[in-house]
Amino acid sequence: MTDPLLLETAERALSDxxxxxxxxxxxxxxxxxxVWAALAxxxxxxxxxxxxxxxxxxxxxxxxxxxxxxxxxxxxxxxxETGLLAGWLLAGAGLRVAGxxxxxxxxxxxxxxxxxxxxxxxxxxxxxWARSASxxxxxxxxxxxxxxxxxxxxxxxxxxxANLAGEPRDTVVFERAEPAQMAPAPAGVDGDALRxxxxxxxxxxxxxxxxxxSRLTIEYTHQRVQFGRPVARFQAVQQxxxxxxxxxxxxxxxxxxxxxxxxxxPAGFEIAAGKLLAxxxxxxxxxxxxxxxxxxxxxxxxxxxxxxxxxxxxRSEYGDEHHxxxxxxxxxxxAGADLxxxxxxxxxxxxxx
Amino acid sequence: xxxxxxEATELTPAELALQAEVREFLAAxxxxxxxxxxxxxxxxxxxxxxxxxxxxxxxxxxxPGRYGGHDRTAVERFVLVEELLRWGAPVAHHxxxxxxxxxxxxxxxxxxxxxxxxxPICRGELSFSIGMSExxxxxxxxxxxTQANRVEGGWLVNGTKVWTSGAHHNDWFIVLVRTSxxxxxxxxxxxxxxxxxxxxxxxxxxxFLDGTEHFNEVELRDVFVPDELVLGEVGMGWAQNTSELxxxxxxxxxWLSTYLVVQHFLRERSGELDARAVALIGEAAARWWGLRxxxxxxxxxxxxxxxxxxxxxxxxxxxxxxxxxVLAAVQQVTDLEPSPQAxxxxxxxxxxxxxxxxxxxxxxxxxxVLRSVAARGLxx
Numbered sequence: 258m259t260d261p262l263l264l265e266t267a268e269r270a271l272s273d274x275x276x277x278x279x280x281x282x283x284x285x286x287x288x289x290x291x292v293w294a295a296l297a298x299x300x301x302x303x304x305x306x307x308x309x310x311x312x313x314x315x316x317x318x319x320x321x322x323x324x325x326x327x328x329x330x331x332x333x334x335x336x337x338e339t340g341l342l343a344g345w346l347l348a349g350a351g352l353r354v355a356g357x358x359x360x361x362x363x364x365x366x367x368x369x370x371x372x373x374x375x376x377x378x379x380x381x382x383x384x385x386w387a388r389s390a391s392x393x394x395x396x397x398x399x400x401x402x403x404x405x406x407x408x409x410x411x412x413x414x415x416x417x418x419a420n421l422a423g424e425p426r427d428t429v430v431f432e433r434a435e436p437a438q439m440a441p442a443p444a445g446v447d448g449d450a451l452r453x454x455x456x457x458x459x460x461x462x463x464x465x466x467x468x469x470x471s472r473l474t475i476e477y478t479h480q481r482v483q484f485g486r487p488v489a490r491f492q493a494v495q496q497x498x499x500x501x502x503x504x505x506x507x508x509x510x511x512x513x514x515x516x517x518x519x520x521x522x523p524a525g526f527e528i529a530a531g532k533l534l535a536x537x538x539x540x541x542x543x544x545x546x547x548x549x550x551x552x553x554x555x556x557x558x559x560x561x562x563x564x565x566x567x568x569x570x571x572r573s574e575y576g577d578e579h580h581x582x583x584x585x586x587x588x589x590x591x592a593g594a595d596l597x598x599x600x601x602x603x604x605x606x607x608x609x610x
Numbered sequence: 611x612x613x614x615x616x617e618a619t620e621l622t623p624a625e626l627a628l629q630a631e632v633r634e635f636l637a638a639x640x641x642x643x644x645x646x647x648x649x650x651x652x653x654x655x656x657x658x659x660x661x662x663x664x665x666x667x668x669x670x671x672x673x674p675g676r677y678g679g680h681d682r683t684a685v686e687r688f689v690l691v692e693e694l695l696r697w698g699a700p701v702a703h704h705x706x707x708x709x710x711x712x713x714x715x716x717x718x719x720x721x722x723x724x725x726x727x728x729x730p731i732c733r734g735e736l737s738f739s740i741g742m743s744e745x746x747x748x749x750x751x752x753x754x755x756t757q758a759n760r761v762e763g764g765w766l767v768n769g770t771k772v773w774t775s776g777a778h779h780n781d782w783f784i785v786l787v788r789t790s791x792x793x794x795x796x797x798x799x800x801x802x803x804x805x806x807x808x809x810x811x812x813x814x815x816x817x818f819l820d821g822t823e824h825f826n827e828v829e830l831r832d833v834f835v836p837d838e839l840v841l842g843e844v845g846m847g848w849a850q851n852t853s854e855l856x857x858x859x860x861x862x863x864x865w866l867s868t869y870l871v872v873q874h875f876l877r878e879r880s881g882e883l884d885a886r887a888v889a890l891i892g893e894a895a896a897r898w899w900g901l902r903x904x905x906x907x908x909x910x911x912x913x914x915x916x917x918x919x920x921x922x923x924x925x926x927x928x929x930x931x932x933x934x935x936v937l938a939a940v941q942q943v944t945d946l947e948p949s950p951q952a953x954x955x956x957x958x959x960x961x962x963x964x965x966x967x968x969x970x971x972x973x974x975x976x977x978x979v980l981r982s983v984a985a986r987g988l989x990x
Contacts, residue, residue, distance in 0.1 A: 585891075589876075
């Protein structure tokens with residue numbers, strides 16, 4: 258169980274700073290200094306990173322619980338990247354985290370990053386907030402061995418790009434870039450493990466965004482009056498409210514179960530299933546929420562788009578539906594019919610994915 | 611905050627031990643190939659199996675020990691029921707009595723009623739049907755017209771109940787009747803216990819669309835119900851009936867009806883799965899995993915003494931839709947003409963499922979009504 262005090266602290270920092278203007282400003286400027294400063298002041302970006310590595314300590318579940326809140330507030334900062342991803346890679350390799358925002362190269366198929374003779378070469382795509390991060394952490398192969406390298410952003414060329422929500426997803430070019438720190442990745446940490454860990458962070462963020470999306474839609478439809486009554490009184494609109502609440506409940510629960518499993522081990526089943534459900538929910542719940550909001554939901558001035566656009570963007574990050582359904586389906590099919598139900602009930606305790 | 615609450619939970623070591631025990635029992639009692647597996651709660655009727663289950667303490671397990679139950683929790687019953695249903699076990703004989711009639715009698719019944727009905731329920735002997743729907747009262751249950759008129763020592767009941775599953779086999783049913791005419795139709799309703807072999811009661815089959823016979827019309831003509839068989843308070847039938855419906859919703863029976871179709875698809879076609887079929891299995895496993903977690907969390911809420919009506923409705927609505935969706939998905943990746951007479955068990959299950967699937971989102975409350983129930987829990 259995550260300490261309620263920790264969640265209260267996080268909630269306060271997020272609700273104080275993730276204002277409509279701050280989120281709009283982050284999309285315009287590519288950075289939200291006020292949000293970052295408030296979170297950094299209480300150490301939240303380094304939650305779930307061992308104190309020995311310069312982190313704040315705390316469990317993966319703690320980090321994911323805070324990410325769920327960050328998702329609900331559409332917090333436009335690299336919270337997942339700095340702690341649960343970069344911090345995890347650095348600490349695992351025996352390296353230390355630094356003070357500023359950090360990011361991680363997610364590892365797109367079109368990337369060409371390699372390490373040789375102690376320097377990095379190649380191009381990495383869709384790197385979150387690379388332009389504002391002080392450190393870019395790369396997991397790449399050096400002579401066939403997975404290696405963690407931390408490169409100062411100043412040592413790379415960064416080309417600005419963004420996702421559907423206007424969050425920076427930059428292209429980073431390494432030309433003989435010398436890492437500030439470098440060490441072999443620990444056993445079990447490879448491109449696949451990073452994708453799983455990344456997906457775990459997205460499940461938590463999406464769970465929070467879906468909860469807030471549902472809440473916003475409930476509130477709006479109870480206020481909006483048409484035909485002489487709040488539109489939430491119409492059965493056709495109630496159907497959208499139910500859809501939103503169902504998808505949020507499903508993904509929040511999945512996120513909690515996946516977080517618990519990740520405390521025990523790789524949690525391959527829960528991550529695959531959870532990201533798949535989150536991705537499906539991103540489509541279903543946003544459609545219902547937008548339909549219930551009408552034209553108001555299509556404007557910049559109303560906050561629905563802060564959530565729906567993030568859900569559409571996060572849906573594609575760290576594995577889309579095709580990736581996770583194929584991967585989970587292949588593992589389940591290989592295990593055979595007799596293990597189908599035990600796997601559904603037992604998850605990764607029964608089936609490795 | 612939204613008033614629906616779901617909190618992820620996990621099975622305790624003791625609950626996992628029960629799960630292993632049930633699996634072992636089923637593997638020994640009903641080895642694959644030795645019986646015709648059914649589709650979830652639509653499975654077959656086998657009173658002998660119900661009695662053997664009861665001997666293990668697994669019928670009425672959540673009822674109090676002093677009435678023959680075993681004081682187990684809603685989660686423990688969940689663990690048992692999911693295993694029975696995914697195995698396709700013949701649960702029809704004790705199903706309704708175990709799921710709702712027993713709990714309702716325990717909750718609203720007199721001491722005498724509990725002593726009379728609960729022990730034989732827990733022995734897997736006494737079976738129940740549901741006496742709610744009428745020709746003019748389906749989703750709108752407050753429209754029931756079956757009338758109970760006061761006579762000396764009890765009530766005379768007249769009216770017609772429909773869609774009464776298993777009435778031709780079962781022993782009793784709990785009947786929603788009108789005991790007085792009130793301005794508010796939700797008042798003046800009561801629940802009574804009626805023996806399905808009562809004088810004046812006629813059971814006529816209503817053949818199901820696939821030719822099977824489990825649906826019935828039950829006509830009640832001057833059926834005498836003594837005072838001691840009124841369940842709960844006279845006039846409180848609506849509230850009692852609503853709480854009975856909560857037992858009916860949100861459990862594994864609302865998302866496992868087509869599970870065996872997928873399992874046998876996997877068993878028989880594993881050598882020829884194309885990319886679409888693999889993805890389908892991944893999608894289905896993910897959704898069953900997620901639905902199961904939600905449904906399990908509802909059972910935990912029940913054990914904490916809460917009445918998760920909106921949560922149950924949310925789960926049932928989503929679960930039953932998925933039961934149909936996964937069936938459609940399997941049909942999309944199999945090039946065959948489903949036949950109830952097919953040699954392959956997968957094909958027979960598929961045929962049966964296609965024919966009965968529309969009922970999944972109707973029985974126990976239509977999805978449209980469930981969405982209204984759920985929406986009441988979503989307040990600004």
